[in-house]
Ligand SMILES: NC(=O)c1ccc[n+]([C@@H]2O[C@H](COP(=O)([O-])OP(=O)(O)OC[C@H]3O[C@@H](n4cnc5c(N)ncnc54)[C@H](O)[C@@H]3O)[C@@H](O)[C@H]2O)c1
C-alpha cells in the first residue's frame with residue numbers, strides 16, 4: 001500500500017487487459033477501485049484486493065460519487081467495445097460505448113478534479129499505414145469505426161487537457177496476447193477472434209481448426225505480420241505511464257505499446273504447435289477486408305519517456321502463457337459441465 005497516494009479507478013478492470021492492469025497496480029502499491037458493467041468482463045477476474053463496483057463508466061451520477069467517496073486521483077480507462085467487424089456492422093454502438101462514454105467519463109473526471117488519465121487506444125488508429133513500422137508522428141488514418149471511435153477520443157483528450165488541469169497518456173496497443181505468468185488471469189473473452197486466442201483454442205480442441213486470412217501479403221511467408229505484446233508487459237506500461245503523468249509538469253503523451261518486431265500467422269501457429277504438441281488444422285482463405293499486411297510498433301517514445309522494460313517479449317512465452325490459461329478455462333468449463 002502507498003498510504004500517501006490516492007486511489008486509482010480502473011474502468012473495464014474485469015476485462016482481459018484491465019484485469020492484468022489491476023494486478024500490476026496492486027503490485028506497485030496502488031489502492032484500486034474497479035468499475036465495470038460486466039458486458040464482456042468477469043467479476044471473478046478482478047483481484048480480491050481491489051474494490052469492485054458494477055456500473056457504467058459513462059454514468060454521470062455514479063462516477064462522480066465514486067471519485068469523491070474513494071479518493072480517486074487517476075483513472076485508467078479500459079472500458080469499451082473492442083471488436084473490429086462488429087464496429088463495421090454496428091458503428092453507433094462504438095461511437096456510443098467508446099466515444100460518448102469516454103466523453104461522459106471525462107466530464108465526471110474534470111468536474112471532480114481528477115488530474116491524470118491513462119487511455120486504451122489502439123494501433124487500429126494507423127489504418128493502412130504507409131510503412132510497416134509505425135511511429136506516433138504518423139498521421140493516423142483509421143479504416144474502421146472502431147479505430148475512428150478511438151481516434152475521436154484521442155482528439156477529445158487533447159482538447160480537454162488543454163482546457164483543464166488534467167494530463168493523459170493515450171497508449172496505442174498493438175496485438176495484445178498471453179496471460180498472467182502466475183496464471184491468475186488471462187483472456188476469457190467469449191467468441192474471441194484474436195489470432196493467438198483462436199490458435200490455442202484450436203490446439204486444445206475447443207475449435208476445429210483455424211482460418212488463415214491471406215497468403216499473398218508482401219511478407220516473408222505471405223501471411224499477416226503483427227507485433228504481439230504480452231499482456232503483462234502492457235499492464236506494466238500503464239503503471240509507468242501513470243508515474244510519468246504524476247511526475248511530469250502536466251504534459252500529456254500518446255505512445256505506441258509494442259515490441260518493435262513482428263511474427264507472421266504461420267510463425268504464430270508453429271509456436272502454438274510447439275507449445276501444445278498438437279498439430280493445428282488450417283484453411284487458407286482470402287484476406288480479411290481491411291487487414292494490413294504488416295503492422296509493427298516503433299516503441300522508441302515509450303522507452304525514452306518511461307522506465308518500461310518488457311520482460312515477456314519471446315513469442316514462446318506469450319503463446320505458452322496463453323495456452324496455460326486456455327487449459328485452465330477449459331478445465332473450469334468441463335467442471336461446470
Ligand atoms: N485486446 C486488444 O488486442 C486491444 C488492442 C488495442 C486496444 N484495446 C483496448 O483495450 C481496452 C480493453 O480491451 P480488452 O481486450 O481487455 O477487452 P474486454 O472486452 O476484455 O474488456 C473491456 C471491459 O470493459 C467493460 N465495459 C465495456 N463497456 C463498459 C462501460 N460502458 N462501462 C463499464 N465497463 C464497460 C467490459 O465488461 C470488459 O470488462 C479496450 O478499450 C480496447 O479497445 C484492446
Ligand SMILES: O=c1ccn([C@@H]2O[C@H](COP(=O)(O)OP(=O)(O)O[C@H]3O[C@H](CO)[C@H](O)[C@H](O)[C@H]3O)[C@@H](O)[C@H]2O)c(=O)[nH]1
Pocket residue numbers: 082084122123124173174175176193194195196198210211212213214223224225226265288291295
Ligand atoms: O482466425 C484468425 C485470426 C487472425 N488471423 C490473422 O492474424 C493476424 C492478427 O489478427 P487479429 O485478429 O489477432 O488482430 P488484428 O491485427 O486484426 O487486430 C488487433 O490488433 C489491432 C492493433 O494492431 C487492434 O487493436 C485490433 O483491435 C485488434 O483486434 C492478422 O493477419 C489476421 O488476418 C488469421 O489469419 N486467422
